[in-house]
Amino acid sequence: MSTLTLSGINKRYDNGAHAVRGVDMDISDGELIVFVGPSGCGKSTLLRMVAGLEAITEGEMKIDGTRINEISPADRDVAMVFQNYALYPHMSVFRNMAYGLSNRGMAKSDIEAKVRETARMLRIEDYLERKPAQLSGGQRQRVAMGRAIVRSPKLFLFDEPLSNLDAKLRVQMRIEIKRLQRELGVTSIYVTHDQTEAMTLADRLAVINEGKVEQMGSPMDLYSDPKTLFVASFIGSPHINLLPARFENGELQVGATTMPGFEALPEGVPLMLGVRPEHIAQHPEGAFEISVDLVEQLGADSLIYGAVSGFNGDEPHELCVRAGEASQREPGELLKLNFETDRAMVFRQDSGERLV
Amino acid sequence: MKRVQFERSTVPYFFVAPQIAIIAVFFLWPAAQAIYQSFLLEDAFGLSSQFVWFRNYEDTILNFAWLQSAGFTVVFSAAVTLGSLSIALLLAVKANEVLHGSSSYKTMLMWAYAVAPPVAGLMGNLMFNPFIGDLYTAMNVLGWDFNQKLDAFDAGFVVILISVWKQVSVNFIFFLSGLQGISKGVMEAATLDCRSPTKRFWTITFPLLAPTTFFLMVINITYAFFETFGIIDTTTRGAPGGATNTLVYKVYTDGFLGADLGGSSAQSVILMLMVLALTVFQFRFIERKVHY
Numbered sequence: 001m002s003t004l005t006l007s008g009i010n011k012r013y014d015n016g017a018h019a020v021r022g023v024d025m026d027i028s029d030g031e032l033i034v035f036v037g038p039s040g041c042g043k044s045t046l047l048r049m050v051a052g053l054e055a056i057t058e059g060e061m062k063i064d065g066t067r068i069n070e071i072s073p074a075d076r077d078v079a080m081v082f083q084n085y086a087l088y089p090h091m092s093v094f095r096n097m098a099y100g101l102s103n104r105g106m107a108k109s110d111i112e113a114k115v116r117e118t119a120r121m122l123r124i125e126d127y128l129e130r131k132p133a134q135l136s137g138g139q140r141q142r143v144a145m146g147r148a149i150v151r152s153p154k155l156f157l158f159d160e161p162l163s164n165l166d167a168k169l170r171v172q173m174r175i176e177i178k179r180l181q182r183e184l185g186v187t188s189i190y191v192t193h194d195q196t197e198a199m200t201l202a203d204r205l206a207v208i209n210e211g212k213v214e215q216m217g218s219p220m221d222l223y224s225d226p227k228t229l230f231v232a233s234f235i236g237s238p239h240i241n242l243l244p245a246r247f248e249n250g251e252l253q254v255g256a257t258t259m260p261g262f263e264a265l266p267e268g269v270p271l272m273l274g275v276r277p278e279h280i281a282q283h284p285e286g287a288f289e290i291s292v293d294l295v296e297q298l299g300a301d302s303l304i305y306g307a308v309s310g311f312n313g314d315e316p317h318e319l320c321v322r323a324g325e326a327s328q329r330e331p332g333e334l335l336k337l338n339f340e341t342d343r344a345m346v347f348r349q350d351s352g353e354r355l356v
Numbered sequence: 357m358k359r360v361q362f363e364r365s366t367v368p369y370f371f372v373a374p375q376i377a378i379i380a381v382f383f384l385w386p387a388a389q390a391i392y393q394s395f396l397l398e399d400a401f402g403l404s405s406q407f408v409w410f411r412n413y414e415d416t417i418l419n420f421a422w423l424q425s426a427g428f429t430v431v432f433s434a435a436v437t438l439g440s441l442s443i444a445l446l447l448a449v450k451a452n453e454v455l456h457g458s459s460s461y462k463t464m465l466m467w468a469y470a471v472a473p474p475v476a477g478l479m480g481n482l483m484f485n486p487f488i489g490d491l492y493t494a495m496n497v498l499g500w501d502f503n504q505k506l507d508a509f510d511a512g513f514v515v516i517l518i519s520v521w522k523q524v525s526v527n528f529i530f531f532l533s534g535l536q537g538i539s540k541g542v543m544e545a546a547t548l549d550c551r552s553p554t555k556r557f558w559t560i561t562f563p564l565l566a567p568t569t570f571f572l573m574v575i576n577i578t579y580a581f582f583e584t585f586g587i588i589d590t591t592t593r594g595a596p597g598g599a600t601n602t603l604v605y606k607v608y609t610d611g612f613l614g615a616d617l618g619g620s621s622a623q624s625v626i627l628m629l630m631v632l633a634l635t636v637f638q639f640r641f642i643e644r645k646v647h648y
Contacts, residue, residue, distance in 0.1 A: 053544050074551040086541030090563045099559070100549035147545075 002064050002154035002187045003029050004050070010058035011045055011211075019045045021211040023059070030185045032178070036198035036234070037208035044159055046208070047191045051080050051157050063154055074103070078155040079148035083163055085140045087132040093119075093143050094128040097150045104151075118150040121180075138169050145177070149184065156181070156188040162197065174200060195235055199223070207231045229352035232274050232345060238303060238320045241280070243311075245273040245346065252346070255317065256310030257287050261341040262356065270349035277303065277322040279343040286336035290319050292329050304329055387628070393621035402617070412622035422623065425601045432516060432602060433580035439520040440576060441569065444527030449557070451528075452535045462532065469525035473583055477590030480518035484591075504592065508599035511592045515600050518591065519584045527572050534568035535561070566646045574638055581631065603627050 004027040011020035019042045027033050035043040048054040050061065052073030061068050068076050079100075088096050094115055101111045119125040122142045132140055141161065148156055158177070162170045178201055181188050192198050198205055199219040206216040207230070215222060215231045226232035232240050245254045247265035252258065254273050265271065290306035304321045311317035321337065329335065346356040394412050398405040416422050447465060454461055471479075483491040484504055495502035504511040538561065546560045562569075585604050588594065594601035594609065601609070603623065611620025 051544075051548060053547065072551060073547045074549065078548065080545070080548055082541045082545060084539070084541050086539065086545040088542060088545070088560060090566075103550040103552075103555065147549075 003027060004155060004187060004189075005062040005065075006050075006059065007062075008059035009046070009049065009056060009061065011042070011049060011054065012057045019211050020049070023211075023213055025206065025213065025216065027187060027189070030187055032181050032188045032190060032201060032203045034198040034202035034205050035189065035191045035208055036193065036195055036205060038234070039193055041208045042211040043191045043193075043208045047080075047157050047159055047189055050155070050189060051078055052076050076155075077151075077153050078157055079151050079153040080157040080159065081144050081148050081161045083160040085132070085144040085164075087140060087143055087147070089132055092129050092131060093124065093135070093146075096132070096143060097147050100147065100151050114150055115146075118146050121149070122146050137165055138173070141165060141169075141173060145180070149180070153186065156186050158188065158190040160192055161190075162192075163194075170197075177201065196237060199235070205235075207234055209234075226345070227354055229272060229274070229347040229349075229354070232347070232354070236276060238277055238322075240345075241275045241277060241319050243273045243275075243308065243317060243319075244349070245271040247271060254288075255308060259287065259339065259341065259344075262346065265346060265355055266348075271355070272347045272349050273339075274345040274347060275339045276343065277320045279340040280319070280321045281338050281340065282321070282323070283336055283338040286338040288319075288337045288339070290321075290335050290337060292331050292333045292335055294331060295329050304335070306335065390621045390624050390628075393617055394625050396618045396621075398617050405618075408618070412618045413626070415619060416622050416626065421598050421601070422606065424598055425603055425606045428512070428600060429581070429602045432512065432519075432584075432600075433577055435516045436519045436523065436580040436584070437573060437576040439516065440523040440527055441572060443520065444524045444572075445531050445565075445569075447524070447528050448531035448535055449561075451532055465528050466525050468522060469529070471522065473522060473586035474590050476518055476522040477587035480514060480521075480587070481591045484514050506596055508596055511596055511600045515584070515588055515591055518587050519580065522587070523576060523579055527576065530568050530572055531565065534565045538564050570638075570643060570646045573642070574635070577634065577638075578631075581627075603630075 004025075006023050006025040009020055009023040010018070012018050021042075023046060025033075035046060037043045045054055049056050052068070052071070056069050063076065063078075088099065091099065097115045097118065098111045101114065102108075106114075115128070116125065119128055122145060124139060124142050124146060127135060127139060127143075132143065135143065141164075144161065161177075162173055165173060174197055177190075190198075190201055192201075202219050204216060205219050205222055207214045207222065209230050215227045217225075219235075222231055222235050226235065229242075233242065243254050245252055245259075247253070247262070247267050247269070250263070251260070252262040252265065252271075252273070259273070289309045290304075291309070292304055292306045294305040296303040296305070302323045304323055306319055306321075308317040308319050319337075321335075323329075344356075345354060347354050395407055395409060396405045397408045397411065451458065451462055451465065468476075483489050486492055486503070486505070492502060502510050504514045542560065542564070543556075546556050550556045550559070581602070582604050584602065585608070588600060588602060588605045589608075592600040594605055598606075604627065607620050607623045607627065610616050610623065614620075
C-alpha cells in the first residue's frame with residue numbers, strides 16, 4: 001500500500017549527458033505505471049533511480065511521503081525484475097527467492113512458508129531445488145518475478161522483463177503480470193520500449209522522450225488525445241499517418257488537396273496532419289487519392305498501404321488505411337479516400353506541439 | 357546407445373606424434389630414470405652402482421632433515437598460497453571499484469609478474485641484507501630482533517614474503533578478470549536484496565569467483581612447491597640449519613651438491629607421489645564445491 005512521488009528529478013552524468021530532465025510524477029497506491037519510449041530516452045535510468053541503483057542528481061523522491069534519496073537500495077523496500085533476470089547462478093531457485101528474506105532477518109520457518117506459497121502462485125514449486133541454468137527462459141522469468149513478489153515490497157519495478165522471451169510467451173507473461181499485479185495490489189512501475197506491451201499493461205502510461213515526460217495518462221487518452229507529435233507517432237500500431245501541411249488563406253493545404261473544417265491555425269508555419277489508419281474511409285468522391293502498394297491481410301481486418309498523389313517526391317506521403325473487412329484491393333489500384341476531419345490532428349512541425 | 361565406429365586410420369597418430377614425443381622425451385623418460393635411479397646406490401664419482409631396493413626410500417623418510425623439509429614445505433606452501441590469494445583478491449576487489457585511472461593502477465599491480473623468481477629472490481636478498489638492507493634495518497628499528505641468517509622463523513618469513521609478492525600479480529590478473537565476468541545485473545539484484553556489502557561479497561561475489569579461486573589454488577600450490585626454487589637459492593639456500601629447505605631444494609642440494617643421486621631420486625619420486633595425491637584430492641573434494 002504505497003504511493004510514489006517524484007518532483008523535479010534530474011540525472012546528469014559526469015560526462016555531461018543529461019539523461020533525465022525534470023520529471024514530476026505522482027503515482028497512487030496500487031497503480032501500474034508504464035514508462036515507454038525509444039531506447040536511450042532515459043526511462044530505464046529513471047527506474048534505476050527509483051530503485052537506488054543510480055544516484056539522483058537533483059530533485060526529490062518520496063515513498064509514502066518519506067524522502068528516499070539518501071536511503072540505500074536494500075532499505076527502500078522495492079523489488080526489481082531485471083531484463084536478463086539477474087538470478088544468482090550458484091543458488092537454487094529456493095535460495096534465490098529466500099536470499100532477500102533471510103537478509104532481512106526473517107525466521108527460517110516463515111521463509112520456507114512464504115517461498116512455497118509464492119512458488120505455488122507462479123507454478124514453479126517443482127523447480128525449487130534446481131539451479132537457474134537448468135531452467136528455460138520462461139521459468140527463469142517466473143523465478144525472477146517470484147524473487148520480487150516473495151518480499152512483499154512497497155514497489156515493484158520491472159525493467160523490460162519480457163524482452164528476452166519469444167513472442168508467444170511474451171503475450172502469456174504479459175497477461176500474467178497484469179493479473180498478479182491486480183491480485184497483489186502492489187504499486188508498480190514497468191519499463192518497456194514496446195508500445196503494445198505498454199498499452200495493454202498500463203493503468204497510466206508515461207511517454208518519455210529525451211529524458212522528459214512528454215505526456216502521462218491512460219492508454220486510451222494518449223491514443224486518442226496525444227499532446228505532442230512524438231506521443232501521437234509513438235503510440236498506436238500501425239503508426240499514425242503523418243502528412244506535411246500548410247495553413248494558407250484560411251484553409252489547410254495537404255499536398256495538392258485542400259482540407260475543409262480547420263480554422264485559426266498559424267499561417268506560414270510548417271504543420272503536420274495526423275490521421276489514424278482507422279479514421280480514413282474509402283469513398284468514391286474522396287478528396288485524397290492513393291495508389292495501392294501493398295495489402296496486409298490480418299484476418300479480422302486488413303491494412304492498405306499506398307502513396308498519396310499530389311506530393312513532391314521528397315516529402316513523406318505514405319499512407320496506411322485500416323479497412324474494416326477483408327479488402328479485395330490489388331496493388332496498383334487507385335483508391336479515393338476521405339479523412340474524418342473531427343478525429344484528425346494538426347501539429348507544429350518545429351515544436352511538435354498539437355494545435356487541433 | 358550404439359556407438360558410431362569410424363574406419364580406423366593411422367593418419368591421426370601422425371598428428372599427435374609430436375606431442376607424444378615431447379611428453380616421452382621430457383617427462384616419461386626422465387621420470388622412468390628417476391624411478392630407476394632411486395633403487396640404486398652410487399659412489400660419489402658415478403663409477404659404480406649397486407641395486408639396493410627400497411633402502412633409499414627408507415633412508416629418506418626416516419631422516420630428520422627430510423621430515424623437517426617436508427614440514428617446512430607444507431607450512432610454506434600453505435602460507436604462500438593463502439597469502440598471495442587473499443592479498444590478490446583484496447587488491448582485485450579494490451581495483452574493480454576504481455573508476456578513475458583504473459588502467460594505470462592495474463598495470464602497476466601487474467608489473468611484478470614480469471620479474472623472474474631468481475631476480476625477485478636477489479632483490480629480496482638485498483633488501484634483507486644485514487649491512488645495506490632497508491627492510492632489515494626497518495624491522496630492527498621497529499623492535500623486531502630480526503636476523504634471517506640465525507632465526508628459522510625470520511628466514512621463513514623472508515622467503516614467504518618474497519614468494520607471495522612475486523605471485524600476487526598473477527593472481528590479481530585472474531581475480532580481476534573473474535570479477536569483471538560477474539554479471540552487473542546479478543550484483544545490482546544483490547544490492548536490492550542485501551544491505552551489507554561484506555555479506556554480499558561472501559554470499560554472492562566469492563561463490564561466483566570460486567572457479568577462478570580453485571584454478572589459482574592449484575596453480576599457486578604448484579608454484580610454491582616447485583617454482584620457488586629460484587627464490588630460495590638466491591636468498592637463504594635452506595639456512596639456517598635446513599629450516600627453509602623445501603623438498604625441491606633438498607632434492608637439488610642432496611643430488612647435485614651432496615652427490616647422492618639415489619637418495620635424491622627417491623626424494624623426487626616421493627615428491628611426485630605427493631603432488632599426484634594432492635591433485636587428486638583437489639579435484640575430488642574441492643572442485644565439487646565449485647559452481648561453474
